[in-house]
Amino acid sequence: MYNKSQAKKVIALTLAVFLVCQFCCYAFAAEEASIGQEKISDAIDEIVKYIYENNKDSGLTEWQIIGMRAAGIEIPEKYYENLEEYVKAQEGYFRKITDYAKLAMSVRVLNRDPRNVSGYDLIEKIYNNDNMTLQGTNGPIFALIAIDVCGYSIPNDALWPKERLLGYILNQQNDDGGFPLVYGESSDIDLTAMAIQALSRYQENPEAEGAIEKAVEFLSQKQSADGGFTSWGDTSSESISQTIIALTALGIDPLKDSRFVKDGNLISKLFSFREVDGGYSHIEGERSNDMASEQALVALAAYRRFLEGKSWIYLLKNEKETFPDDNTYFSDINNASKWAREYIEKTKKYGLMEGKGHNQFEPKQNITRAEFAALLVRLLKLEESNKAQQVFTDVKPDSWYYGYVMKCYEEGIITGKTEEKFVPNDYITREQMAVMFQRALSLEIVEDVIFKDIQEASQWAVPAIKAVVGNRIIVGDNGVFSPKQNVTREMAATVIVRVFERGEE
Structure with missing residues (x-):
């Protein structure tokens, strides 16, 4: 039997636990309420300011263009002219598929035709590329994303039609649900999130749907209690950004889905990488850098578009485009x-x-x-x-x-x-x-x-x-x-x- 003193202690302990739980619930609710569209928009504006201030001489990168257009920001004509000059200087040749992919996507969101950039067809350079797997899984992932973004028909005799790209990506998935850079290697957080982004357009395909479910579960299991991801001993902002982009592509709210809400969540954890200059760092406490900042920009733009009920982050083609889809006859x-x-x-x-x-x-x-x-x-x-x-x-x-x-x-x-x-x-x-x-x-x-x-x-x-x-x-x-x-x-x-x-x- 309890004596009165023991009973008081039990009651006091129970009350304390109840109050802590209530406090945590209120704290999380307050945190969730504080991360609304206004805070997301303010963060986007700060990143854009950081980008312009730190790229006065070098111009904008392709991902910065994509992120800014996704955020509804107009891009001056000179930046398309810069892309044209870049492609012309390279004589239309790039060793990496990801270079062609991000160029094609940035040209597309600028309402220009990626099939004719300084006379070079960037789309054909993607689907007829002998170096498709030079970057491991990364190449086919972004090739498929770019082809879907640009929306052009691919010839039946292409080296890499969409069906082959999709099949290649699906075949890379590990038993744990994650995707590696190279088949047979350990699953990678970033690559898994990117694979989900590519597969998100094919959810009606049973094999793709199953792969997506396994990949989402993999990311959930790998997420740390604070909302981030630890890989190779570090927690990087880019892993968080890519996961936010992936989840919003699936229509999943990264701030509310129970699989991704631990002690912390993806959005609040991403904000922890924000530096005083408005940019984002690769590792917490480090200086801002362009790669981390532009990926954070795309992620936050994707989340804001999700909150606004808008389309996939990369589907940004202008409905008023005037260039033809195909020529009637072959020129030769x-x-x-x-x-x-x-x-x-x-x-x-x-x-x-x-x-x-x-x-x-x-x-x-x-x-x-x-x-x-x-x-x-x-x-x-x-x-x-x-x-x-x-x-x-x-x-x-x-x-x-x-x-x-x-x-x-x-x-x-x-x-x-x-x-x-x-x-x-x-x-x-x-x-x-x-x-x-x-x-x-x-x-x-x-x-x-x-x-x-x-x-x-x-x-x-x-x-x-x-x-x-x-x-x-x-x-x-x-x-x-x-x-x-x-x-x-x-x-x-x-x-x-x-x-x-x-x-x-």
Whole structure:
């Protein structure tokens, strides 16, 4: 039994605990109430002031332009002219995909056409880039974001169509739900938040939706009690900024969602990095720097747009834009053979193939075995096999064409030049194309087909050649098939249009 003294102590302790809990609740409610649109707007204004004062001579960076436009701030014309001069000085070449992506996005938010910046097509530079994975997961993430932001159609024969970018990103996710810089390495906070941003446009895709859920849970689990994230022994403002951008892209309030409200929250923790000059530091207590400040600007602009019920932070194209979405004809159409011109234009009309940049088709350019495999998969509306077991030593799982080649292999459309090698970068020949189409379409062999150079064809290709010629898929020239000749883009255009129109009948 308790005596009176003990009972008083228990009551006093209980009351104390109750008062502390009440105080914490009131304190959090007061903190939440104090972080409204006005405080967010004041912080944005301070960052913009910091940026202008510290970049008087160097001009604005691409992310500063994007952040300021997202915040509703007009950008003087001279800053677009600076971007033009920069692209021209580089002759349109940048080693990193992220450089092309941020340039294209900044040009777009300035209501200019990223397909023609000083004569260079930045969008084509993204989707036909051989260095897509040079930066690990970072490249495909920002390539997909940029393509979605700019909103242009991507040709079916692109090296990196949106489906491939999406598939590549999804395949990088670790079992813990996070995303690494390089496949197999530890998950990274920033990369996970950036991956969510890219995937946020694809929530109707069940695989993407599942990946997003796992990634959000990963971030929640990694968040510290104070609202930030600790990585490599430090808590950086950039991790917080990227997470805010990611959550608002999903329609999640970072100040109210219970998964991200601990003793502290993301918004109040980000404010702890604000310095007296209005900029933001990388690590608390350090001096302001441009990278941390511009990422904080984008994050706060994203959160304010979320509070105002506006669109995704990066969807900022001007509804009054006047530049055309596509030109009607390829500018080099006269370089194509006369018999191919009609088919080339039809490939554009049907969305089967598009140009190689600057509105040029390059009809005489040869096509590689990997490119043709990709073209077949898209033409036949097959699903890529990105997770198939590797068969060819020269077709690596991280190559852009892996899923296409493996799908064609699974369907029995292609085999290797040897048991171990597919030789993806060799140009495809007309007899090889004939074999692929005969297998893909299950064409019957027409025995009475005759062509003058039959002796030049490989014996394994003769039945397929008779099938495609007899079924009017591929034709020769005056009885000559030219089996060893490389397939050009105009040849491929002609053949795939014939197949497509046959399927539409």
